[in-house]
Amino acid sequence: MSAVQTAKDLAANATSSITNLTILISGASGFVAAHVLNAFLQRGYNVRGTVRSDATAEKVMKSHSKYLKQLSFAIVKDVAAPGAFDEAVKDVDGVIHTASPFVMEVENNERDLLDPAVKGTTEILKAIKKNNPAVKRVVITSSFAAIVDISKGNRPGHTYTEADWNPVTWEAAKTGPGGVAYSASKTFAEKAAWDFVEKEKPNFTVATINPPMIYGPIEHGVTDLAHLNTSAADIYRFINGSTKEIPETGFPAWVDVRDVGEAHARAYETAGAAQQRYFITSGNMTYREICDIIREEVLEVAAKVPQSAPGAKDPETYNVSNAKATTELGMTFIPLRQSITDTVRSLLKLEQSVGKQS
Template structure:
């Protein structure tokens, strides 16, 4: 039986990855920071025997040797899916809060695998479109050959660690809409973490090859047993805000125009270990474009009972008249991805939020 280690098992993407691995017959071990989270996940897979699904505790992925014990297994692991990475708004120290956990967490597990798990054939790392995007000068088309040009010096500025965008007024057709929400456009720690992973493989020549998955904003149904309305992934927070009526008076600027469904991202991780040809490649895993206005209208269509919490239909859309294109053909050709449309993602996401009290 094929055995897989998934890091960051209680994360938004990882929870769906675990579901797919179980559905497809993989023996799965996931890492969590506490027994409480591990037991909660196991309780929601009641039919999975211990040898098919279990967990190990890794309290701090940025610590030296954090994964050394987790990677030791009998029977040994065949694959590792590394999804654990920091992502939150409270930037106090860019190095301590984001760069160290992202970089050391990634290089740390690669070192542990090389030292203690010679049976591992492939490591799949969750990166981000943030490692692809060039906020200074967009190319005509983004693909896997593109890299974020951010420098370490630029990353030392907390404002750059998560590129922020703030719009105070949106004026259109003689009307003025006040907008004071600050939106996060793109985190940059994944750029350094992903580069560190590719550098490690090139210099260390380990027993495994590497795949990276690079999604943009990730929407999709939350995992109810792991999430509350106050503790959901950053991308889905804007969906929660729509459902709660926080966009009723003003739709905030979109900031980032690309989306993908979490279930597609999770499946891409699993397909990356199932398809031999995926080795050594990056994958831009993205479904298409959206705006916050488009999200609102999708909610209006899929959940008409929320009409009273939504802004006027004539509220302006901030989608730019000219924008870059994306080439996600490699993910379709090699991984066989078929992306969910936005409306389906919105319908399922809103339902999952309602299930936990939205």
């Protein structure tokens, strides 16, 4: 198998074998996880998702109702608890670990963010090594937060790649603001995975997926627009009348969630992805561009979308490179206009089903 072998190639060679394979996807009810599920289910894999309760499993079955014959679930109430994944990993062929807290403000950075992220990663890796030596590939959802050096700000002239690492320290993360603590949680969780592989030398290899800000349609179970996932809420504020001015673009790198899901599947299937990290990004954007796209493409909300002052300019910022993902995984990326339009349409559809929230 070549280092670059797409899902289409694999499907042509092994369609019948894929239907006999089961992939464990942790945190199956999340925004990103919904699209990771799609990527594997559409290929014909069986998927066992970890969720915190039977009620959450019901939500996933509802959102992925056309794949019920391929879906099963394992209850994992606390991903950081010792032995949490011991049963869930048994008899699966591959593991995709998406479960990790995505919150910016907590009471205690170490207890509520850093420890759960790190222990959730190490616990699932320990469980695989202990209970299922047949697993050969584990794909972990990391983040651009583990790549970017927040302390350097916009960093014009620099191009971020997989070679970059967030240099944050544990001590700084314990007492730092929410954004620093979240970025640190992703950094230390990913480093814990690489340290585990180096020290424990398990039968499996690891690949990490490092997306930045993730936009795209909502396909997980959402019942309240007041509690959207972070990136969906980032767009919803532009169409519900709550934001009157275009804010500064804090994190300009972005990607569509459907590409993130696809990248997980390709990283699992591609032989050359062993022990690799992949920066999954479509490039840079600004909130000004996003607002312009919404006004041009979704006319029914155009009047609510904030506009920038005439002649306003955005500051220069860093560049990002997806060369490794395109070369090694064969990725192509959804453009910003399509992603934002689909995101807004998804939010409007959600409004109709659960009621508006301003």
